[in-house]
Amino acid sequence: MERNGQVMSREALVGARRVVVKIGSALLTNDGRGLDEAAIGGWVDQIAALHRRGIEVVLVSSGAVAAGMVRLGWQVRPSAVHQLQAAAAVGQNGLTECYEGHFARHGLLTAQVLLTHDDLSNRKRYLNARSALRTLVDLRVVPVVNENDTVVTDEIRFGDNDTLGALVANLLEADALVILTDQDGLFDADPRHHPEARLIREGRADDPALAAVAGGGGALGRGGMATKVRAARLAARSGAVTAIAGGRQAEVLTRLIEGERLGTLLFPEREPMAARKRWLAGQLQVRGTLTLDAGAVKVLRSRGSSLLPVGVKAAAGNFVRGDMVLCVDEAGERVAKGLVNYGVDDALRILGRPSHQIAGILGFMEAPELIHRDNLVVL
Numbered sequence: 001m002e003r004n005g006q007v008m009s010r011e012a013l014v015g016a017r018r019v020v021v022k023i024g025s026a027l028l029t030n031d032g033r034g035l036d037e038a039a040i041g042g043w044v045d046q047i048a049a050l051h052r053r054g055i056e057v058v059l060v061s062s063g064a065v066a067a068g069m070v071r072l073g074w075q076v077r078p079s080a081v082h083q084l085q086a087a088a089a090v091g092q093n094g095l096t097e098c099y100e101g102h103f104a105r106h107g108l109l110t111a112q113v114l115l116t117h118d119d120l121s122n123r124k125r126y127l128n129a130r131s132a133l134r135t136l137v138d139l140r141v142v143p144v145v146n147e148n149d150t151v152v153t154d155e156i157r158f159g160d161n162d163t164l165g166a167l168v169a170n171l172l173e174a175d176a177l178v179i180l181t182d183q184d185g186l187f188d189a190d191p192r193h194h195p196e197a198r199l200i201r202e203g204r205a206d207d208p209a210l211a212a213v214a215g216g217g218g219a220l221g222r223g224g225m226a227t228k229v230r231a232a233r234l235a236a237r238s239g240a241v242t243a244i245a246g247g248r249q250a251e252v253l254t255r256l257i258e259g260e261r262l263g264t265l266l267f268p269e270r271e272p273m274a275a276r277k278r279w280l281a282g283q284l285q286v287r288g289t290l291t292l293d294a295g296a297v298k299v300l301r302s303r304g305s306s307l308l309p310v311g312v313k314a315a316a317g318n319f320v321r322g323d324m325v326l327c328v329d330e331a332g333e334r335v336a337k338g339l340v341n342y343g344v345d346d347a348l349r350i351l352g353r354p355s356h357q358i359a360g361i362l363g364f365m366e367a368p369e370l371i372h373r374d375n376l377v378v379l
């Protein structure tokens with residue numbers, strides 16, 4: 001199958017040279033009783049086998065909080081942020097130690113990389129993280145990435161590692177994102193509640209029907225299938241194919257890379273976005289909303305034009321110049337995201353007005369457009 005020049009078959013995985021593998025909490029944590037070290041050893045063996053074939057692998061691993069709880073002797077997952085942070089700090093040590101030991105059996109070095117949302121939303125830190133990860137991969141080291149749970153608070157956390165995996169795939173322009181979890185892939189309903197549910201074998205990453213069947217997570221995991229489908233959409237922006245597969249199936253990684261029809265494969269449909277647009281699209285936090293009229297929606301979508309104040313009907317939120325805002329149509333549907341040239345107070349004064357009037361209204365003009373097309377990404 002081929003669409004818009006993109007390969008839509010299992011060949012997309014067979015040819016992969018750089019792969020991000022995400023292993024979720026639901027798999028790693030042995031029913032909540034700490035890390036399943038034997039299973040981790042098995043995945044490491046498979047990753048080492050891929051490495052020997054010349055495939056570069058970056059691992060995104062959950063499990064810090066669960067491992068920390070066991071080390072601290074806690075039976076119940078705490079809800080207080082400071083306790084979760086403490087558990088993650090203790091547990092991340094155990095996680096690192098476990099991976100280091102298993103990869104060492106294969107003569108491979110690992111590197112611990114802990115990221116926060118801020119590291120990827122600040123353009124300079126994003127570029128720094130990218131060059132550090134690229135250097136590690138070039139050195140044939142296996143980076144083991146997790147969210148830096150010890151310093152994040154609820155407002156700024158990714159929360160699930162599916163999103164983090166996708167952003168790492170974007171960062172490194174990986175060919176594939178492989179999400180290993182406790183189910184054999186994405187089903188047409190949550191198999192936990194619908195035993196008759198059927199496995200979806202292939203699909204388009206941005207197919208809205210997939211988001212509709214993907215539900216929330218179990219007791220151990222965070223995001224469920226909803227965040228995995230969203231991660232596939234994010235990964236597709238840099239052209240990566242996403243596989244969602246059951247991590248307990250024998251030799252799952254090797255078999256996927258050999259093209260076996262396991263799990264669910266979600267393909268990118270559009271051409272990959274340029275790196276800067278991808279960075280814009282990956283921003284999760286927006287400071288405000290602009291409501292566009294039908295004409296503005298049309299030119300943004302069809303021509304990738306800049307957004308002029310004349311096409312904007314309303315502005316809401318507390319944004320300042322340079323902040324990320326969401327653009328919606330009059331029905332509230334998401335259209336685009338971008339960095340605004342005017343803060344909310346100034347934006348409200350120039351809405352609906354032609355750009356040549358801006359200086360007269362505000363007494364200055366930063367730019368003729370509210371969002372320049374280089375700083376705008378259509379969703």
Ligand SMILES: Nc1ncnc2c1ncn2[C@@H]1O[C@H](COP(=O)(O)OP(=O)(O)O)[C@@H](O)[C@H]1O
Nearest residue numbers: 024025026181187190215217218221222223224
């Ligand atoms: N349509 C679906 N197909 C498969 N699993 C689903 C679906 N909807 C919800 N789920 C749930 O998602 C869970 C996996 O997500 P999660 O618990 O977050 O795991 P992980 O820690 O691996 O990310 C499964 O155990 C399953 O109950």
Ligand SMILES: N[C@@H](CCC(=O)OP(=O)(O)O)C(=O)O
Nearest residue numbers: 024025062063064065161222
């Ligand atoms: N960063 C957290 C894990 C987040 C998490 O559980 O995510 P997921 O594996 O996507 O369900 C930890 O290491 O405990």
